[in-house]
Amino acid sequence: MNIEADLGKCQGFANCVMAAPEVFDLDDASLVVLARRQVLPDELEDVREAVRSCPVEAIWLTES
Amino acid sequence: MAPRRIVIVGASLAGLRVAEGLRSHGYLGEVVLIGDEDHPPYDRPPLSKQVLSGTWEPSRTYFRTPDELAARGIVHRRRTRATSLDRDVSGGVVRCADGTEERFDHVVVATGARARRVGAWELPGVQTLRTIEDVRSLTEAFARRPRLTVVGGGFIGAEVASAARHRGLDVTLVEALPAPLSRVLGTEVGMACAGLYRRNGVRVLTGVAIEGVQGGPGVESVDLTDGTRIDSDLVVVGIGAVPNTEWADGGGLRLDGGIVCDASGGAGARVWAVGDVARWYHPVFDAHIRVEHWTHATEQAHHVARAIAGQAVGPMTAIPYAWSDQFGVKIQIVGRPSPDATFVLASGTPEQGRFVGLYAAAGRVVGGVGFDQPRAIARVRRMVAGAAEVGAAVQALAG
Structure with missing residues (x-):
């Protein structure tokens, strides 16, 4: 699975950082930054929670 | 037998997420979402932030269009206020102010809270x-x-x-x-x-x-x-909110500062409650707590949707998390801070505008607050989940 992010939608809520800090961060402009696009198997549940917890649906998963 | 008809009372975030969660977990029966407002389900946190400051039009808070709800097989009844909840051996009936009735096999109460x-x-x-x-x-x-x-x-x-x-x-x-x-x-x-x-x-x-x-x-x-x-x-x-429980008074539920639920959101046989109206037992804090946070509502909804769809679910242990955007600062709160807990500064200072603080009870981290420190607060959330010793937590955050 890969993570996709739409910086035009991101509002810097940081909910993704809360759910999966090993994958998501915010930059100085409070926009989402991905540590990497590919999701490791043991991170998948946290990343799914991050996707669910984004209020503006700025991140999502795609099949790689 | 699998439930054939789920009625969700309350069409805001928690109710919508239950409805959509049922579908994403393969539930094929009827899903009826009842709400008293005349909008598609919409998001409330931006109202006091992006909308009030003029950055967003109000309609940008809509989660879904009516067509999107219909495509997911969710019947959304707008402008419909539930007035009573009656239960029987196989489910029950929600009665509405317009005289209609909605028969259910399971009901999810998601009626939220109103401003005091x-x-x-x-x-x-x-x-x-x-x-x-x-x-x-x-x-x-x-x-x-x-x-x-x-x-x-x-x-x-x-x-x-x-x-x-x-x-x-x-x-x-x-x-x-x-x-x-x-x-x-x-x-x-x-x-x-x-x-x-x-x-x-x-x-x-x-x-x-x-x-x-x-x-x-x-x-x-x-x-x-x-x-x-x-x-x-x-x-x-802005002096707080009152849970909307009165309409459900006849349903044989325990109403005590919210609808009292077990650690999976069960309020009684075939009755569930989620979101601001619900007071779930939280195993980490060994208490029934009502949490008026966006993230908690989504986590509860996800949990209840899985349970109704027939998946095995244990107690929900998600640590409460809230954010607030004020004057360009993102304030984040995790766990259960309280004035009675011991406050310990872990990094930065409040005067500098960026800091992380911990709340401790009996030497363990029970909550945290951060100003513009999202990564550190994510770590604090895990410390609360693990009841970390406060001295070790401060060291870990400083390091």
Whole structure:
């Protein structure tokens, strides 16, 4: 699975950082930054929670 | 036998997420979502932030269009207020104000909370903020450039003050406690908030209560118990919310500051409650807690949807998390901070504007607060989940 992010939608809520800090961060402009696009198997549940917890649906998963 | 018809009462975030969660977990029966508002399900946090500050149109808060709901097989009944809940051996009936009835095999109560009001202060120009209509009316009032008084230094009050200053209005904020947000975060962090508001041009009055609101017909002033009179054209009251449980009183549920639920959201046979109205047992805190946070509502909804769809679910252990955007600072709170817990500064200082603080009880981390420190707060959330020893937690955050 890969993570996709739409910086035009991101509002810097940081909910993704809360759910999966090993994958998501915010930059100085409070926009989402991905540590990497590919999701490791043991991170998948946290990343799914991050996707669910984004209020503006700025991140999502795609099949790689 | 699998339930054939699920009725969800309340069409805001928690209710919508249950409906969509049922579908994403393969539930094929009927899903009916009942709500008393005349909008598609919409998101409330942006109302006091992006919408009130003029960055977003109100319709941008809509989660789904009616077509999207229909495509997911979700029947959304708008402008429909549930008035009673009756249960029987196989489910029950929700009765609505328009005389209709909705038969259910399982019911999910997601009726949320309403803004607390004070009858003696009711005048034109005295408002609360909870709905799209509230924010439309406030936005119109802001355009007349009123002198604004905010009553209550909680999150809503602070965000309204922030949006109003963003629009250049004259703003006074009154908080009965010694500092804004101190009921939750304690005086030290509350003082930091007061400093932030003052630096942004808000007149902050603390430790003083409201004597009354004067005017006729519209509001003219807010009078304080110390004799201060604040000339005001607009008053926003942000003094908390009351869970909407009254309609369900006949359903044989335990109503005690919310609908009392077990650790999976069960309130009784075939009855569930999620979101602001629900008071779930939380195993980490060994207490029933009602959490008015966006993230908690989504986590509860996900949990209940899985349970109804027939998946095995244990107790929900997600640690409460909330955020607030005020005057350009992202304030984040995890766990259960309280003025009674011991406050420990882990990094930065409140005066610098960026810091992380921990709340400890019996030497263990029970909560945390951060100003513009999302990564650190994510770590604190895990420390609360693991009941980390506070000294080790401070060291870990400093390192």
